[in-house]
Amino acid sequence: xxxxxxxxxxxxxxxxxxxxxxxxxxxxxxxxxxxxxxxxxxxxxxxxxxxxxxxxxxxxxxxxxxxxxxxxxxxxxxxxxxxxxxxxxxxxxxxxxxxxxxxxxxxxxxxxxxxxxxxxxxxxxxxxxxxxxxxxxxxxxxxxxxxxxxxxxxxxxxxxxxxxxxxxxxxxxxxxxxxxxxxxxxxxxxxxxxxxxxxxxxxxxxxxxxxxxxxxxxxxxxxxxxxxxxxxxxxxxxxxxxxxxxxxxxxxx
Amino acid sequence: xxxxxxxxxxxxxxxxxxxxxxxxxxxxxxxxxxxxxxxxxxxxxxxxxxxxxxxxxxxxxxxxxxxxxxxxxxxxxxxxxxxxxxxxxxxxxxxxxxxxxxxxxxxxxxxxxxxxxxxxxxxxxxxxxxxxxxxxxxxxxxxxxxxxxxxxxxxxxxxxxxxxxxxxxxxxxxxxxxxxxxxxxxxxxxxxxxxxxxxxxxxxxxxxxxxxxxxxxxxxxxxxxxxxxxxxxxxxxxxxxxxxxxxxxxx
Numbered sequence: 001x002x003x004x005x006x007x008x009x010x011x012x013x014x015x016x017x018x019x020x021x022x023x024x025x026x027x028x029x030x031x032x033x034x035x036x037x038x039x040x041x042x043x044x045x046x047x048x049x050x051x052x053x054x055x056x057x058x059x060x061x062x063x064x065x066x067x068x069x070x071x072x073x074x075x076x077x078x079x080x081x082x083x084x085x086x087x088x089x090x091x092x093x094x095x096x097x098x099x100x101x102x103x104x105x106x107x108x109x110x111x112x113x114x115x116x117x118x119x120x121x122x123x124x125x126x127x128x129x130x131x132x133x134x135x136x137x138x139x140x141x142x143x144x145x146x147x148x149x150x151x152x153x154x155x156x157x158x159x160x161x162x163x164x165x166x167x168x169x170x171x172x173x174x175x176x177x178x179x180x181x182x183x184x185x186x187x188x189x190x191x192x193x194x195x196x197x198x199x200x201x202x203x204x205x206x207x208x209x210x211x212x213x214x215x216x217x218x219x220x221x222x223x224x225x226x227x228x229x230x231x232x233x234x235x236x237x238x239x240x241x242x243x244x245x246x247x248x249x250x251x252x253x
Numbered sequence: 254x255x256x257x258x259x260x261x262x263x264x265x266x267x268x269x270x271x272x273x274x275x276x277x278x279x280x281x282x283x284x285x286x287x288x289x290x291x292x293x294x295x296x297x298x299x300x301x302x303x304x305x306x307x308x309x310x311x312x313x314x315x316x317x318x319x320x321x322x323x324x325x326x327x328x329x330x331x332x333x334x335x336x337x338x339x340x341x342x343x344x345x346x347x348x349x350x351x352x353x354x355x356x357x358x359x360x361x362x363x364x365x366x367x368x369x370x371x372x373x374x375x376x377x378x379x380x381x382x383x384x385x386x387x388x389x390x391x392x393x394x395x396x397x398x399x400x401x402x403x404x405x406x407x408x409x410x411x412x413x414x415x416x417x418x419x420x421x422x423x424x425x426x427x428x429x430x431x432x433x434x435x436x437x438x439x440x441x442x443x444x445x446x447x448x449x450x451x452x453x454x455x456x457x458x459x460x461x462x463x464x465x466x467x468x469x470x471x472x473x474x475x476x477x478x479x480x481x482x483x484x485x486x487x488x489x490x491x492x493x494x495x496x497x498x499x500x501x502x503x504x
Binding site for chain 2: 168171172175176178180187213214215218219222225226228229234235236237238239240241243244245246247248250251
């Protein structure tokens with residue numbers, strides 16, 4: 001799984017799973033391009049990776065901003081001449097809201113964060129992925145894409161179901177260029193995603209592991225290792241596939 | 254390289270095609286491998302010789318894994334060679350045997366197909382799970398046929414693989430709390446003797462042409478996925494049935 005001279009772009013990489021993926025691909029010898037919207041955190045993360053001997057660079061842009069995505073991805077692609085791995089990691093819950101009270105703004109915000117971002121970044125990256133070495137895209141769906149999410153997370157679940165479908169659609173569309181497109185579907189992973197519930201309802205958070213067959217929450221490293229595999233040549237016949245990383249939470253999917 | 258260093262692996266039906274590729278890949282990643290086989294003495298010897306030429310340890314053990322006595326004997330041989338612990342079990346043995354429609358197959362054929370594909374998976378798991386500790390992994394070989402019902406005349410094959418897929422989920426629940434992960438893979442059209450024997454060339458060409466990656470898969474590509482699932486890198490993955498079909502079919 002070692003890839004000399006390859007370039008990976010990871011969106012939303014200043015923390016949580018995204019940073020762990022950047023670190024892992026850096027260890028796999030990729031040059032890693034981290035994206036985020038917190039420039040200070042981005043600079044700090046690049047410093048950490050550089051200290052670990054990883055070639056890393058940070059580009060601050062909002063993945064829901066079509067123009068910013070186009071300009072930034074083009075700048076990255078032109079600088080490095082290609083993109084070998086695009087990790088559409090940016091995304092989020094965006095808050096919880098029941099449908100009766102849900103504003104259109106909230107609805108559009110969640111869809112933009114999870115679905116528009118995947119579309120904008122992928123579209124902009126395609127010309128550079130075509131120049132890559134057996135390039136591939138990784139999207140993030142979620143167990144919520146199947147079970148429609150927990151309380152107030154209905155639109156999050158809906159957006160992730162759409163990511164599931166766009167993964168397959170991109171796989172069909174890009175196969176002729178040898179570009180593979182797969183998704184990971186993390187279960188409950190111990191990241192800042194769950195910060196709120198961790199502080200307000202620690203007993204609920206602590207109970208979650210009881211619903212996971214392996215008896216623990218996932219760690220960001222668990223997701224990063226799956227991505228490391230999926231972008232590698234070891235996964236050369238896998239495309240349009242979604243891998244559950246949930247310690248057995250995804251049974252029946 | 255080396256992600257399975259120090260692990261002991263058993264691959265049923267490990268002498269040819271996908272089973273052989275899995276045996277060799279697991280060894281290449283550092284595992285000691287028991288290559289189970291039934292019919293192909295030559296294939297088993299070649300597989301073991303190939304592994305030994307890589308500087309790794311392997312033994313071949315003949316056993317019909319659809320028979321409980323043979324499984325007991327296989328277990329005794331494994332324990333004798335590598336001790337009373339295994340880390341990786343790959344339930345690969347299986348087969349289509351013939352394409353027969355509902356009105357063509359009989360009870361004997363039903364039992365052959367179900368026993369070789371499903372009964373073997375059940376009872377090899379039953380025999381070897383007690384030798385497995387936290388961190389070990391079972392990978393069952395299911396099939397795209399389990400998802401889509403299979404091609405013409407393969408109703409019993411596809412149903413037996415459907416049973417493997419469901420059994421995988423059930424075992425992930427039963428063995429998960431013990432720290433044993435259980436997953437299955439569902440290969441699509443992989444270029445092996447299986448299709449040399451049972452699938453017409455024009456059908457294979459047609460399937461490859463509508464596969465997004467525009468080709469058949471190779472046994473080695475399936476082996477790469479099995480090695481990954483068997484490794485500690487997949488430590489949070491259990492109960493999954495993973496498709497490997499070049500994008501041909503979605504589940």
